[in-house]
Every structure is written in C-alpha cells, then in structure tokens.
Amino acid sequence: MQPSEIELAVEEVKRRTLASLRGNLPRLVYLASTRDYNSGRYHHEGLANRFTAEISACALAICHEEVFERMVRSSVAELVNELQSYIHSTAESPDDFVGAWVRLQPYRVLIPLDADRLSSEFFFSNLRVALAILGAPQESHRDNPRGA
Amino acid sequence: MTTVGLFIALGVVVVAAVLFWVFWTGRKPAEPGCDRGEAAGGAAVVLPPLYLIDRIFAAEDFRFVFTNAPPQVQRLFVEERKALALLWLAETRGKVREAFVLYRRVARRCAGLQFSVEGRIALKYVLIEALALILAALVWLWGPLGARRIVGYSAALAEELAVLAARASVELRSCALRPTATVATNE
Numbered sequence: 001m002q003p004s005e006i007e008l009a010v011e012e013v014k015r016r017t018l019a020s021l022r023g024n025l026p027r028l029v030y031l032a033s034t035r036d037y038n039s040g041r042y043h044h045e046g047l048a049n050r051f052t053a054e055i056s057a058c059a060l061a062i063c064h065e066e067v068f069e070r071m072v073r074s075s076v077a078e079l080v081n082e083l084q085s086y087i088h089s090t091a092e093s094p095d096d097f098v099g100a101w102v103r104l105q106p107y108r109v110l111i112p113l114d115a116d117r118l119s120s121e122f123f124f125s126n127l128r129v130a131l132a133i134l135g136a137p138q139e140s141h142r143d144n145p146r147g148a
Numbered sequence: 149m150t151t152v153g154l155f156i157a158l159g160v161v162v163v164a165a166v167l168f169w170v171f172w173t174g175r176k177p178a179e180p181g182c183d184r185g186e187a188a189g190g191a192a193v194v195l196p197p198l199y200l201i202d203r204i205f206a207a208e209d210f211r212f213v214f215t216n217a218p219p220q221v222q223r224l225f226v227e228e229r230k231a232l233a234l235l236w237l238a239e240t241r242g243k244v245r246e247a248f249v250l251y252r253r254v255a256r257r258c259a260g261l262q263f264s265v266e267g268r269i270a271l272k273y274v275l276i277e278a279l280a281l282i283l284a285a286l287v288w289l290w291g292p293l294g295a296r297r298i299v300g301y302s303a304a305l306a307e308e309l310a311v312l313a314a315r316a317s318v319e320l321r322s323c324a325l326r327p328t329a330t331v332a333t334n335e
Contacts, residue, residue, distance in 0.1 A: 125228040
C-alpha cells in the first residue's frame with residue numbers, strides 16, 4: 001500500500017528536521033515555532049514547496065502532537081534532564097533561563113492547538129516542578145538530579 | 149442483627165431507587181418533533197487517556213521529587229499532583245455523565261426496555277459516582293498516592309461504562325420507536 005502524501009510529509013519532517021534535534025523539548029519548541037500565533041496554522045516554506053501548504057500543515061500538526069504526547073508520558077526525572085540539556089544548548093545562564101521561564105511561562109505556547117485540558121495542565125505542572133527543582137539552591141544532602 | 153438488618157434494608161432501598169429511576173425515565177413519552185435521527189445517537193465519549201492517569205499517580209515521580217528536591221519543591225509537587233488528580237476526577241465524571249445522559253436520551257425513544265443492559269449501565273453509573281466521591285476525599289486527605297489503589301479500578305470502570313453506553317446506544321438505533329400518539333393521548 002502506497003503511503004499517503006501526508007505520511008510522506010511526516011517522514012520528511014522527522015527525517016530532515018527532527019532527527020537533527022536532540023531531545024523532545026527542542027523538537028517541541030521547533031514545531032511550535034512553525035505555527036503562526038495569530039492563526040494557529042502551521043507553515044514551513046520548504047515543506048510547502050515539496051508538498052502542498054495544507055499537507056505540510058497537517059504533517060507538522062501530526063508531528064507536534066506526537067512529540068507532545070511523548071513529553072506528557074515522560075517522568076519528572078526525564079523532564080528535568082530534558083530541560084538541563086535544552087538550557088545547555090541555548091548557552092544561556094541556567095539561572096537566567098529558569099528565571100525567565102518561571103516568570104514568562106513560555107512553555108504555555110508549546111502545546112498543540114487541540115491538546116486536551118488534562119494533558120496540557122499536566123505538562124505545565126511538570127514543567128513548573130522541573131523548573132523549581134533546577135532553580136532550587138543545591139544542597140549537599142540531595143542527590144544530583146542528573147543522576148536520576 | 150438489627151445493624152445487619154438496617155444495612156440490608158438500606159441496600160434494598162438504594163437498589164429499588166435505582167431500578168425505579170431506570171424504569172421511570174424509560175417510560176417517559178418521546179418528545180414531539182424528535183425523529184429517528186436523534187435515536188441513532190450514541191457517539192462515543194472520549195475519556196482522558198489511561199497513560200495520563202498512570203503518570204499523574206506515578207510513584208516513580210514522587211520518589212524522584214522526594215529524593216532530589218528541597219521541602220518547598222516537594223510541597224509544590226504534592227499540591228500540583230493533588231490538583232491534577234481532582235481535575236482528572238472532575239473530567240472523568242463529566243464524561244461519564246455525558247455518556248449516561250446520551251444513552252438515556254436514546255433509550256427513552258425506544259419501545260422495549262432491555263432490563264439487563266439498562267440495569268448494568270445504571271448500576272455502573274451509580275458505582276462510579278460513589279467511587280468518585282471516595283477518591284476525591286482520599287486525594288484531599290492523603291494526596292494522590294493515597295488514592296492509587298482504587299484509581300485504576302475507577303478508570304477501568306469509567307471506560308467500561310462509556311463503551312457499554314455507546315454500544316447500547318448504537319444497538320438501539322434499530323429499535324422500534326415509541327408511538328408518538330402516546331404524547332397526544334397523555335396531554
């Protein structure tokens with residue numbers, strides 16, 4: 001059975017773009033960034049040229065939902081590791097990064113448009129906890145969260 | 149003996165009330181203007197995914213936070229998970245109620261009352277509502293971990309009810325509708 005155009009477009013996104021990003025959080029950030037904040041529509045120039053704008057939007061939405069579900073299924077320990085890796089990749093100071101994310105809560109725009117309320121709230125809650133763990137002063141009696 | 153008798157009497161009253169409700173709502177005449185299309189209802193109600201419930205109540209996360217985070221973060225985590233557990237409960241109850249109301253609306257249109265199916269659905273619904281109250285109390289008092297043991301059972305029961313109600317609604321699609329002349333006679 002021949003794969004549909006949408007399936008081919010999804011493979012294209014995974015193979016060409018997502019594979020080069022290490023971790024689910026960078027992938028989530030990237031996929032959310034392809035979405036227009038005003039309309040909620042996904043757009044990727046290269047993908048739209050290869051397929052159609054509608055198919056590429058659909059493929060990006062599918063990938064976004066998959067990555068989001070993987071993040072929702074992650075444990076708090078995995079999320080802390082994801083955040084640490086992501087902070088390291090941005091080359092920002094961890095304190096500045098955590099401070100900004102706690103105040104601005106930019107993770108709220110990372111979720112797919114059709115994400116259900118419970119999954120969304122769970123994701124936000126886990127990130128709040130992960131940020132609190134990373135932002136807490138290190139104490140000698142605590143194990144290093146990286147070791148979890 | 150008196151105490152046992154009292155509990156038996158209470159149980160009989162509850163069962164009788166449920167059965168009365170099932171039969172009474174089943175006897176309501178069809179509203180004028182409704183057509184077979186509405187009787188075809190039975191769209192499946194989507195409950196929160198089971199993996200999400202596993203994650204909300206995951207002991208693994210509690211172990212990690214209580215090993216790696218300071219007390220104020222531990223308190224934050226427990227409050228967050230409490231709120232999520234109560235949100236899950238509220239959403240599940242809402243969806244179960246939706247499935248049950250949808251099923252009742254369809255069943256009311258049909259001439260024959262299938263007691264075994266009606267009774268099963270009604271009893272499961274009552275059980276879920278009772279469990280939801282118990283779960284809410286457990287979560288409030290002891291946090292999500294205190295309710296873990298009956299969460300899985302409640303989630304499975306809710307899923308079962310939603311599927312049963314949807315299936316029964318679909319099966320009732322081919323039932324004989326109540327005669328609309330009954331409405332005119334009763335007025």
